[in-house]
Amino acid sequence: MKALLMGAMAAALLATTAAHAQMKPEDMVEARKAGYQFMAWNMGKIKAQVIDGKEPFDQAKVAAAANAIAAIANSGMGALYSPETTTEQLGKATRLKPEFFQNLDKAGQIGRDFTVAANQLASVAADGDQAAIKKAFGDVGGSCKSCHDNFRAER
Structure with a gap:
């Protein structure tokens, strides 16, 4: 079992390295931005229904939006970060601070916390409990803010 786990970890590392080798830094930033924009769009759908009440609550739509967010959070977006993709190298093409x-360690913990929060949001959205969705939504937003506060450059 250990050998299987170690083999899987080695394969994941090689795949991440291969992804870095196949993408230009500018393409990595573009893919990253697209993922975050798609998550923000889905957060907006949940916000309109559960937080603001601007739209009637539709549990299926909220669950679909939460699942989209969780899918991206679990997609391995960490492979889209490299030292060549910061403001130091790409200027205003990115907002990632060096x-x-x-x-x-801190960046990794923030990323793991975000993934946990996104998975929790998807889980409670599947149940339809609006109070639980509201709390989980806040946790996702808080993890986003933590990364922005630490690693996102101002425009």
Whole structure:
């Protein structure tokens, strides 16, 4: 079992390395931005129904939006980050501060926390409990804010 796990981990590392080798830094930033924009769009759908009440609550639509967010959170977006994709190298094409790579432990923890929060949002959205969705939505937003506060440059 250990050998199987180690083999899987090695394969994942090789796949991540291969993804870096196949993409230009500008393409990595573009793919990253697209993922975050899609998540933000889905967060907006949930916000309109559960937080603001601007739209009637539709559990199926909220669950679909939460599942989309969780899918991206679990998609391996970490492979789209490299030291060549910061403001230091690409200027205004990105908002990723170089400090991200000087604080990889913190960045990794924020990423893991985001994934946990996104998965929790998907789980409670499937149940339809609006109070639980509201709390989980806040947790996802808080994890986004944590990364922005630490590693996102102002425009």
